[in-house]
Amino acid sequence: MRRVSLIAAAVSVIATGCTMAPKYERPLPPVAASFPTGGVYETQPPGAHNANGVAAADTGWRNFFVDARLQQLIDIALKNNRDLRVAVLHVQAAQAHYRVVRSELFPTIGAQAGQSKQRTPKDLSFLDQTISNQYSVGLNGAWEIDLFGRVQSLRNQALAKYLATAYARKAAELSLVSQVATQYLQVLEADDLLQVTQQTLKTARDSYGINKLKFDNGTASELELSQSQTVVESAAANFQAQERARAQAVNALVLLLGEPMPAEMTGGMPLDDQHLLTDIPAGVPSDLLTRRPDIMEAEQNLLAANANIGAARAAFFPSISLTGSFGTLSPSLGGLFKPGSAAWSFAPTITLPIFEGGQNMANLDLANVQKKIEIAQYERAIQSAFREVADGLAARGTYDQQIAALTREVSAQQRRLDLSTLRYKQGVDSYLGVLEAQQDLYSTQQMLITARTERLSNLVSLYQALGGGWIEHTGDMPREADAPVAASAG
Structure with a gap:
């Protein structure tokens, strides 16, 4: 039954000149028609x-x-990034492979010249001529007539794989832009945390000095002295950990750059002045099909699998090859181009598979399964993109309120520390109240810095998730996916 249906498909191919690949239909996106709205998904008002x-x-x-x-x-x-460089080289390799496969659609023509010398036993020779020579010069050619679209299907598969590699390279470039920005924000976060820790450490050391003087004078207990020392040691330990984290963040940034950090750079902005775009429109999920290179890569892989089915189907039918040559033959070198020395040959060949141990049927089954796998991969890419955008929108709608609340909490904790210190100096409360206020203020300050960094990192991730990072300036003509990085205009 399957062979009958394949024969019917072959008749259709011959009539239309197409391949035997099934008609491609893009799978429906397995996500909602719009991104979530309301509640935490409310877009923040635009800033400056x-x-x-x-x-x-x-x-x-x-x-x-x-x-x-x-x-x-x-x-x-x-x-300079090496991962991006490798991605570009993969594109070049895929392009070369595509050209190799495409060349099989055309005839091959070559020139040849040769000499053959043969000795025949005397009792078998003609007129006692035991040594014979033959000289030849001519052209030979071969061509497989792609009657059932096998070579064309392989060409389509190679083209789709090339385009998939190009989109993978584009996705790598978008990811690199996002990674550099996120890592840069990590360095700025480390700078802010070090500044807060230094301030906390200075205040703690001042308090310890006062308590040490009181203890030496007998007006403070050893418990109060030990309590003040815990804040000093805790802040000192945090300072070393944050110094280490900053150095490692810089090292990670250098790895992304692909070269040492430049000695001279334009002045940067602190974390609070990184005014990233907060109101980029999300559009609808269907926009992601043409804006996300990872989704387009998955679709090209699906198209390649679809074309491979055409090649597997064509293997069930005859292959027709034409080979021939034209030139001159002569028993002597001087007679090669004399009249009457012309020679030619023409040898068409038809190969029909009769028994191959089920190999062709297995290849077809494999091709169909691979297409189902690529469909699932394509749908998975869409679902992942939808989730990334939805997560970004949810975060964009909540970080501003979280940061505002933490900012108010820092002010309240600072006021609490001031009042606790005053009450301790007046002898109303013990030093434990000052200690707790210092620790809570320090913890809240770190939480505020982390929230600010996460807000900015989320905006960067959302920018990438929506397909941003491919062009350098707004209004630039988009490059093709396999185009090199444009020279910077600053």
Whole structure:
């Protein structure tokens, strides 16, 4: 039954000149028609630096990131990052493979010249001529007539794989822009944490000095002295851990850059002044199909699997090859181009599979299963993209309120510390109240810095999730997925 259906498909191929690959139909996106709205998904009001309704894919990374130092780092990474360089080389390799497969659609023609010398036993020779010579010069050619679209299907598969590799390279570039920005924010976060820790350490040492003087004078207990020392040692330990974290964050950033950190750079902005775009429109999930290179990569892999079915089907039918040659033959070198020395040959060949131990049927079954796998991978890519955007929108709708609440808490904790210190100095409360206030203030300050970093990192991730980071300036013409990184205009 399956062979009958394949024969019917072959008749259709011959009539239309197409391949035997099944008609491609893009799977329906397995997600909701719109992103979640309301509640935590409410978009924040635009700030002084807003997107003006421009989609992420059309927003240049220099317009999204306003920090001149960060822009310089991204520019360096795009030119020197080794992972991106490998991705570009994979594209070149896939392109070369595509050209190799495409060449099989055309005839091969070659020139040849040769001499053959043969000795025949005397009793078998003609007129006692035991040595014979033959000289030849001519052209030979071969061509497989792709009657059932096997070679064309393989060509389509190679093209789709090439495009998938190009989109993978584009996804790697978007990811690199996002990674550099996120890592840069980690360095700025470490700077802010070190500043807070230094301030806390100074205050703790001042308090310890006062308590040490009181203890030496007999007006403070050893318990109060030990309590003040715990704050000093805790802050000192945190300071070393944060110094280490900052150094490691810089090392990670250098790895992304692909070269040592430049000695001279344009002045950067502190964490609080990183005014990233907060109101980039999310659009609808169907927009992701043309804006997310990872989704387009998955679809090209699906198209390649679809084309492979055509090649597997064509293997059930005859293959027709034409080979021939034209030139001259002569028993002597001087007679090669004399009249009457022309020679030619023509040898068409038809090969029909009769018994192959089930190999062709197994290849077809394998091709069908691989297509089902690629369909699932494509749908998974869409679902993952939907989740990433939805997560980004949920975070964008809550971080501002969280930061505002933490800012108020820091003010309240600072006031609490001031009052606790005053009450301790007046002898109303013990030093334990000051100790708890110091620790709570320090903890809240760190939470505020972390929340600010996470808010900015989320905006960067959302920018990438919506397809942003491919063009340098808003309004630039988008490059093709296999195009090199454009020279920076600053």
